Amino acid sequence: MREKIHIFDTTLRDGEQSPGCSLNIQEKLKIAKRLELLRVDVIEAGFAIASPGDFASVKAIAETVKDCRVASLSRVLKKDIDAAWEAIKMAAAPRIHTFIATSDIHMQYKLKMSPDAVLQQAVDGVKYAKGFCNDVEFSAEDASRSNPEFLYRIFEAVIKAGATVINVPDTVGYTMPEEFFKLIKGIKENVSNIDKATISVHCHNDLGMAVANTIAAAKAGATQLECTINGIGERAGNAALEELVMTFHTRRDLYNYDLNIDTTQIYPTSRLVSKLTGVKVQPNKAIVGNNAFAHESGIHQHGVLANRETYEIMTPESVGLTQNKMVLGKHSGRHAFEDRLKDLGYQLPKVDIDKIFDDFKLLADKKKVVYDGDLEALVQNKNGVQKEVYKLKEFVINSGNLITATATIKLSKDGEEMTCASTGDGPVDAALKAVDNMIDDHFVLEEYSLNAVSEGKDAQGEVIVRISSNKTNRLYLGRGLSTDIVESSIKAYLNAINKLLNELEFHGEVKLNEK
Numbered sequence: 001m002r003e004k005i006h007i008f009d010t011t012l013r014d015g016e017q018s019p020g021c022s023l024n025i026q027e028k029l030k031i032a033k034r035l036e037l038l039r040v041d042v043i044e045a046g047f048a049i050a051s052p053g054d055f056a057s058v059k060a061i062a063e064t065v066k067d068c069r070v071a072s073l074s075r076v077l078k079k080d081i082d083a084a085w086e087a088i089k090m091a092a093a094p095r096i097h098t099f100i101a102t103s104d105i106h107m108q109y110k111l112k113m114s115p116d117a118v119l120q121q122a123v124d125g126v127k128y129a130k131g132f133c134n135d136v137e138f139s140a141e142d143a144s145r146s147n148p149e150f151l152y153r154i155f156e157a158v159i160k161a162g163a164t165v166i167n168v169p170d171t172v173g174y175t176m177p178e179e180f181f182k183l184i185k186g187i188k189e190n191v192s193n194i195d196k197a198t199i200s201v202h203c204h205n206d207l208g209m210a211v212a213n214t215i216a217a218a219k220a221g222a223t224q225l226e227c228t229i230n231g232i233g234e235r236a237g238n239a240a241l242e243e244l245v246m247t248f249h250t251r252r253d254l255y256n257y258d259l260n261i262d263t264t265q266i267y268p269t270s271r272l273v274s275k276l277t278g279v280k281v282q283p284n285k286a287i288v289g290n291n292a293f294a295h296e297s298g299i300h301q302h303g304v305l306a307n308r309e310t311y312e313i314m315t316p317e318s319v320g321l322t323q324n325k326m327v328l329g330k331h332s333g334r335h336a337f338e339d340r341l342k343d344l345g346y347q348l349p350k351v352d353i354d355k356i357f358d359d360f361k362l363l364a365d366k367k368k369v370v371y372d373g374d375l376e377a378l379v380q381n382k383n384g385v386q387k388e389v390y391k392l393k394e395f396v397i398n399s400g401n402l403i404t405a406t407a408t409i410k411l412s413k414d415g416e417e418m419t420c421a422s423t424g425d426g427p428v429d430a431a432l433k434a435v436d437n438m439i440d441d442h443f444v445l446e447e448y449s450l451n452a453v454s455e456g457k458d459a460q461g462e463v464i465v466r467i468s469s470n471k472t473n474r475l476y477l478g479r480g481l482s483t484d485i486v487e488s489s490i491k492a493y494l495n496a497i498n499k500l501l502n503e504l505e506f507h508g509e510v511k512l513n514e515k
């Protein structure tokens, strides 16, 4: 039997407590919808009493999200619990999450309350919350620095009062995995009614142990794990959801757990949270960092090209990325270099590759990363400087659902301008046909793809085309970038045609003007 693990996402509550991470209602709703797609079990939407804005956000999330439980945090105070309930009561599955600190230092200096008074207030708070909502989570803040005997007492009392989940936070990220394992085991063994509640943990990352501690707790019997996207949260943050989930996913041999999460939503969710909070993901961050699936060293690249499992313990696709990245730099080797050239449409004789590879290493010593454009320049350099034979001057498109698309294109070649109009099956087809009519050569459009390279309605569209020529038997790749997809299509097409013409000139097939 596989143990069911519930993922409690607190990006919108503890994550939002990171300095500078405050989100408005629209932003919180966007993230909540993403978390629903990610299929977390519980979304902690906020701390309803914190501000009118947070109240409204929690309420909006509760009214929108249907497939996850929605929780609001509250102190064990009636006014907090009232606000929490008021905000979440329309949720398909509401939860009140109430807490009070249980460590000596917090009780003495912060709350100025005796342990008995804290226990009584916790019980009263849970009972009061239970009057509204069947699902009540109780957290013993700073549990890992609390007296375990007191923890057993308070957990037993709140479960008796109706708590369905008892949460054990390592509030200040102080504990170590073996210690936390023992604490959870102690709770399981010493709280007489523990079978009536779910054990949850909530770990902070002050010593970089949040994920390790959470995993140790799961091993000891915790079945709800609290975490955040990208590990954001108070101070050094919380356990990162993506790291926990992918650990269980990748090491099934060690962890026989059943999770609801759709791992392919991890990467888009991470990017959305980073964009909306303004907190950048460090490049070497596990799972979602820019370098998590990137290879720069020749030995690694060679291994990955032969079999990606040589250096990848999970697939980029499993976390929602389309592919790994081969970054070309000074540590790269010939295998990756040649592979990239092929991908760009250059199938060159070995002597040429050897020459360009030497130039590439010289360039890589000067540049941190050698991009595709640099490679193309190196190839063209070998073939002589690339000439932009045909240039786009102007274009006009007439298109609509009731008329045939017409494109009028003005190009220049060697300073002379030419214009042609054509109809087509849509504006892109019409535009490329008009280009075909002006350029008298034998090539065929083999591939066409369009991708947004930035987000939003004004995203730049990058068109990539590959054309073939029966004169050279190879493919020529062209790229074009613009906020107008017809313009990026024309530019990409001309870019590929110009490459073909340069190559034909190199082989003496055509003569191009020097201009």
Ligand SMILES: CC(=O)SCCNC(=O)CCNC(=O)[C@H](O)C(C)(C)COP(=O)(O)OP(=O)(O)OC[C@H]1O[C@@H](n2cnc3c(N)ncnc32)[C@H](O)[C@@H]1OP(=O)(O)O
Binding pocket: 014, 017, 047, 049, 050, 051, 074, 075, 076, 077, 099, 100, 101, 110, 111, 141, 171, 234
């Ligand atoms: C470990 C955690 O992450 S806990 C969650 C932390 N998150 C937040 O604090 C974010 C939202 N917080 C807020 O907006 C505000 O702090 C509020 C609205 C909750 C309270 O604001 P204020 O009333 O101005 O109080 P303030 O924050 O200055 O002090 C906290 C008060 O709550 C009391 N308190 C703290 N925790 C608890 C608790 N769990 N139960 C009951 N009382 C508590 C403190 O003793 C203090 O009481 P006092 O005002 O009588 O001295």
Ligand SMILES: CC(C)C(=O)C(=O)O
Binding pocket: 014, 099, 139, 140, 141, 142, 167, 169, 170, 171, 172, 202, 204
């Ligand atoms: C309120 C609790 C769960 C908390 O955030 C913490 O202790 O860190």
